[in-house]
Amino acid sequence: MQSETVFRNKAFSHIYVEDRILNIEQYRGRAEEILKHFPEAEVVAIDHYKDVFNRHKQNYVMQHESQALILALKQGNFVYPGAEVCQNMGNKHFYYASCMMNCLFDCEYCYLKGMYPSGNMVIFLNLEDIFTEVLGLLEKHPVYLCVSYDTDLMAVESLTGYVKKWIEFTSAHPELIIEIRTKAGNVDFRNLLPVYKDGMTDGGGRVIFAFTLSPEYVVSHYEHRTGSLENRIRAVKQALELGFTVRLCFDPMIYCPDWRKEYGSMLERVFSEIQMDRVYDLSVGSFRLSEEYLKAMRRNMPDSAVVQYPYQNDHGVYHYSEKLTDEMEKWLVSRLAEKVPVDRIFRWQDQDRG
Numbered sequence: 543m544q545s546e547t548v549f550r551n552k553a554f555s556h557i558y559v560e561d562r563i564l565n566i567e568q569y570r571g572r573a574e575e576i577l578k579h580f581p582e583a584e585v586v587a588i589d590h591y592k593d594v595f596n597r598h599k600q601n602y603v604m605q606h607e608s609q610a611l612i613l614a615l616k617q618g619n620f621v622y623p624g625a626e627v628c629q630n631m632g633n634k635h636f637y638y639a640s641c642m643m644n645c646l647f648d649c650e651y652c653y654l655k656g657m658y659p660s661g662n663m664v665i666f667l668n669l670e671d672i673f674t675e676v677l678g679l680l681e682k683h684p685v686y687l688c689v690s691y692d693t694d695l696m697a698v699e700s701l702t703g704y705v706k707k708w709i710e711f712t713s714a715h716p717e718l719i720i721e722i723r724t725k726a727g728n729v730d731f732r733n734l735l736p737v738y739k740d741g742m743t744d745g746g747g748r749v750i751f752a753f754t755l756s757p758e759y760v761v762s763h764y765e766h767r768t769g770s771l772e773n774r775i776r777a778v779k780q781a782l783e784l785g786f787t788v789r790l791c792f793d794p795m796i797y798c799p800d801w802r803k804e805y806g807s808m809l810e811r812v813f814s815e816i817q818m819d820r821v822y823d824l825s826v827g828s829f830r831l832s833e834e835y836l837k838a839m840r841r842n843m844p845d846s847a848v849v850q851y852p853y854q855n856d857h858g859v860y861h862y863s864e865k866l867t868d869e870m871e872k873w874l875v876s877r878l879a880e881k882v883p884v885d886r887i888f889r890w891q892d893q894d895r896g
């Protein structure tokens with residue numbers, strides 16, 4: 543799945559590999575599997591991924607145009623408590639795991655552009671160490687874990703197989719729920735079916751595929767390299783037909799000229815093609831970003847309308863004015879409520895107000 547996305551763009555002409563990976567058989571094998579996809583790439587041995595990733599004076603935007611890949615082993619923490627600006631979907635013990643840094647896709651508004659010094663992509667090969675940390679948390683309480691965080695795991699599944707591995711791990715631990723968020727369109731869920739079916743003996747619902755849906759205008763102007771709306775809808779339909787648990791995320795809503803028309807025509811397509819009563823739940827939220835990240839992005843992207851928009855700053859978080867936020871989100875919630883009971887629609891601000 544998704545291999546076309548990888549091969550079509552010119553990413554990964556340079557691949558950096560940490561030396562120590564070569565000394566551990568399990569990880570060396572995993573690295574070799576990934577390298578096989580890029581026979582033309584120049585492979586460079588490095589001591590530590592930070593030597594490349596954290597270099598001074600990198601230009602994230604330029605670098606993302608011709609991304610290099612870094613294969614590394616992660617140390618320290620792997621799992622973090624969910625950030626305030628993220629939806630917890632009603633889950634108390636909400637965490638995210640970072641098994642990759644940066645994304646094959648290139649959303650103009652993506653917070654990663656403000657968070658990381660580099661546009662290059664890092665894949666951590668020691669996934670099992672992340673599992674160990676999750677097991678430690680599971681000893682204390684149930685865990686709701688976003689695993690496609692700081693990246694889009696589905697976009698590179700053909701390289702890593704990590705989605706499959708997460709499903710296998712989750713199926714073995716009944717107190718764990720994972721969310722795999724994606725904007726991918728070129729996905730074939732039949733590849734995941736064997737492991738999903740075998741693993742989810744409790745009837746499913748603990749592996750949630752969360753598709754972000756955006757109007758064509760937003761996809762074409764701001765969500766570069768992601769799946770088209772048409773392809774995302776097709777992937778959602780296939781996932782539902784095969785019995786996967788699907789969440790639809792209308793988050794972040796992005797203000798655009800005539801946003802009602804753009805979001806309205808997206809909803810018409812969604813309602814006519816997706817069986818909404820089979821969707822697990824929905825989330826709604828408008829663009830919001832920490833001051834620190836947005837400032838960095840504004841420096842690097844002087845011509846980006848979505849980045850340069852005059853957002854309102856509230857205690858270090860930039861967002862649309864309260865009036866516009868309310869107008870956009872309430873409008874969307876009321877349209878969705880025509881098809882789905884309101885208790886299955888999570889609005890970020892409702893949850894925030896607690």
Ligand code: SF4
Pocket residue numbers: 645646647648649651652653654692693694724725768
């Ligand atoms: S798909 Fe998500 S992680 Fe990837 S660039 Fe877009 S917003 Fe960022």
